[in-house]
Amino acid sequence: xxxxxxxxxxxxxxxxxxxxxxxxxxxxxxxxxxxxxxxxxxxxxxxxxxxxxxxxxxxxxxxxxxxxxxxxxxxxxxxxxxxxxxxxxxxxxxxxxxxxxxxxxxxxxxxxxxxxxxxxxxxxxxxxxxxxxxxxxxxxxxxxxxxxxxxxxxxxxxxxxxxxxxxxxxxxxxxxxxxxx
Amino acid sequence: xxxxxxxxxxxxxxxxxxxxxxxxxxxxxxxxxxxxxxxxxxxxxxxxxxxxxxxxxxxxxxxxxxxxxxxxxxxxxxxxxxxxxxxxxxxxxxx
Numbered sequence: 268x269x270x271x272x273x274x275x276x277x278x279x280x281x282x283x284x285x286x287x288x289x290x291x292x293x294x295x296x297x298x299x300x301x302x303x304x305x306x307x308x309x310x311x312x313x314x315x316x317x318x319x320x321x322x323x324x325x326x327x328x329x330x331x332x333x334x335x336x337x338x339x340x341x342x343x344x345x346x347x348x349x350x351x352x353x354x355x356x357x358x359x360x361x362x363x364x365x366x367x368x369x370x371x372x373x374x375x376x377x378x379x380x381x382x383x384x385x386x387x388x389x390x391x392x393x394x395x396x397x398x399x400x401x402x403x404x405x406x407x408x409x410x411x412x413x414x415x416x417x418x419x420x421x422x423x424x425x426x427x428x429x430x431x432x433x434x435x436x437x438x439x440x441x442x443x444x445x446x447x448x
Numbered sequence: 449x450x451x452x453x454x455x456x457x458x459x460x461x462x463x464x465x466x467x468x469x470x471x472x473x474x475x476x477x478x479x480x481x482x483x484x485x486x487x488x489x490x491x492x493x494x495x496x497x498x499x500x501x502x503x504x505x506x507x508x509x510x511x512x513x514x515x516x517x518x519x520x521x522x523x524x525x526x527x528x529x530x531x532x533x534x535x536x537x538x539x540x541x542x543x
Contacts, residue, residue: 290449290469303449305500322508
């Protein structure tokens with residue numbers, strides 16, 4: 268598992284940061300995010316917490332070996348769930364990749380909390396984890412297939428060479444017998 | 449505003465985003481955005497939300513994302529905010 272984390276402060280009050288949060292894209296510095304869709308949104312009547320579920324569409328060239336190995340494409344989608352709590356001034360955003368998620372997951376948590384009246388703390392952590400159990404299943408399957416293939420080829424090779432030897436020596440014997448006659 | 453994953457939903461999304469954003473500002477800072485058109489906005493937000501939601505649901509289906517989305521939801525429902533991270537709380541206390 269690989270972990271990434273960073274802390275930062277924005278020179279803006281918390282409310283300005285969370286209002287700006289919905290206007291982050293499109294952004295000339297993050298051109299890989301091409302679409303943002305709200306697929307679910309609700310306000311908890313008791314706590315007042317707004318929950319927003321979004322799908323972000325990204326276009327980013329993956330390394331060739333990734334595309335070859337996993338059949339990925341330029342289009343990648345991310346699911347994001349965001350909680351904004353105006354009472355405690357807390358915003359929490361969790362994102363997980365939807366594309367290639369059968370092979371690996373990138374679980375990112377971002378949090379905005381006030382740092383005084385004019386500044387906002389930003390914390391970001393991400394865990395990248397390959398689904399090793401699935402890899403193991405895939406690796407076992409590959410091994411099995413390779414063994415079967417090898418056995419088949421070995422069987423074919425054996426009979427093929429038997430044919431060659433039979434043909435060669437039967438022919439020679441034939442000649443010898445013909446010459447002796 | 450960012451576009452929708454399906455171009456046909458983008459106009460509905462733009463309308464919905466605009467409604468939500470103005471509502472959101474008022475929700476966070478009621479004193480700043482005590483607008484007289486509040487009621488009207490809330491009404492149009494409802495309508496814009498329904499139209500956009502229907503469009504994007506179809507787009508998600510058409511993009512073949514439905515099953516991976518369901519899988520992600522099953523794995524991490526994220527129905528309520530995750531517990532506060534102790535390190536970020538400490539960081540907040542320092543200031």
